[in-house]
Amino acid sequence: MTNSPTFTLLEATHWQDYELLDSGDGQKLERFGKYIFARPESQAMWSRALPRSEWDNAHGVFIPTGEESGGHWQLKKRVDEKWVMNYPLPTQNNLRFNVMTTPGRHLGVFPEVASHWDFMADSIQKSGAKPNILNLFGYTGLATLAAAAAGASVTHVDASKKSVGWARENQELSGLGDRPIRWIVEDALKYVQREAKRGVKYDGVILDPPKFGRGPKGEVWEVYKSLPNLLDEIRQCLSDDPLFVIVTVYAVRASAIHVAQAVDEMMKKHKGLLDSGELVTREKSANRLLSQAVYARWSR
Numbered sequence: 001m002t003n004s005p006t007f008t009l010l011e012a013t014h015w016q017d018y019e020l021l022d023s024g025d026g027q028k029l030e031r032f033g034k035y036i037f038a039r040p041e042s043q044a045m046w047s048r049a050l051p052r053s054e055w056d057n058a059h060g061v062f063i064p065t066g067e068e069s070g071g072h073w074q075l076k077k078r079v080d081e082k083w084v085m086n087y088p089l090p091t092q093n094n095l096r097f098n099v100m101t102t103p104g105r106h107l108g109v110f111p112e113v114a115s116h117w118d119f120m121a122d123s124i125q126k127s128g129a130k131p132n133i134l135n136l137f138g139y140t141g142l143a144t145l146a147a148a149a150a151g152a153s154v155t156h157v158d159a160s161k162k163s164v165g166w167a168r169e170n171q172e173l174s175g176l177g178d179r180p181i182r183w184i185v186e187d188a189l190k191y192v193q194r195e196a197k198r199g200v201k202y203d204g205v206i207l208d209p210p211k212f213g214r215g216p217k218g219e220v221w222e223v224y225k226s227l228p229n230l231l232d233e234i235r236q237c238l239s240d241d242p243l244f245v246i247v248t249v250y251a252v253r254a255s256a257i258h259v260a261q262a263v264d265e266m267m268k269k270h271k272g273l274l275d276s277g278e279l280v281t282r283e284k285s286a287n288r289l290l291s292q293a294v295y296a297r298w299s300r
Contacts, residue, residue: 008276012279024049061076079101087114112281115279132239138156141171147206148180149179263298271300278291
């Protein structure tokens with residue numbers, strides 16, 4: 001690397017509908033809208049700050065099993081099948097989206113990545129153009145909608161038909177039904193390879209890969225083995241003057257510096273700034289920071 005990237009603890013500070021209430025003893029206690037949930041959190045290697053009565057008051061607890069993301073929700077109070085949350089974007093748009101308890105431990109939103117939504121929206125608005133953005137592993141579409149709200153054309157790719165359907169519902173809820181978004185159910189690597197052959201170019205890429213996953217036709221994704229190849233293919237799809245590349249990696253024993261070096265290698269022919277670090281959430285109870293993921297972010 002020509003210069004070491006800056007190392008930042010990125011905190012999403014604009015939430016009103018989400019709070020990390022407490023954490024500790026391998027658990028976290030969170031508020032999603034009007035409901036409170038307790039979920040496993042291996043990074044919380046300290047003692048809980050709130051009394052047990054506060055934890056016992058949660059609407060639901062996720063009980064994990066041995067396999068990756070396996071387990072089930074134990075609901076102790078009535079919870080709607082789905083409910084709506086909001087996030088205020090710097091574009092003056094409000095993201096509105098459905099959340100729900102899923103068969104995994106997730107609820108349809110990763111609140112800590114909202115700092116990336118703010119960054120994208122700001123970058124797109126300041127560019128004065130209508131950039132072409134690619135969102136891979138797009139999940140329920142919140143990064144896609146943040147980019148579209150700021151004026152970008154977005155291609156959203158996810159291997160899960162259910163997730164793409166959920167994302168389209170979020171588009172309507174957010175009042176962004178008229179924005180230029182293409183929704184693609186496809187394996188990320190196969191899609192990018194096809195775009196490269198077609199000569200399609202993107203001004204920005206959002207990449208939020210899982211640790212492990214399968215494509216629509218059983219394609220296997222393992223982040224350590226698959227990410228370098230995907231970054232190499234994405235490089236061929238970048239415009240001559242790209243706006244940003246954002247890579248966020250969860251649930252792996254990788255340092256942010258390793259992700260930053262992979263992105264630096266990918267972007268070596270472009271002039272820009274490289275930032276890396278951790279996405280963190282601040283506890284309401286004891287003001288501790290909980291690290292949720294590592295990231296690298298290249299910007300023009």
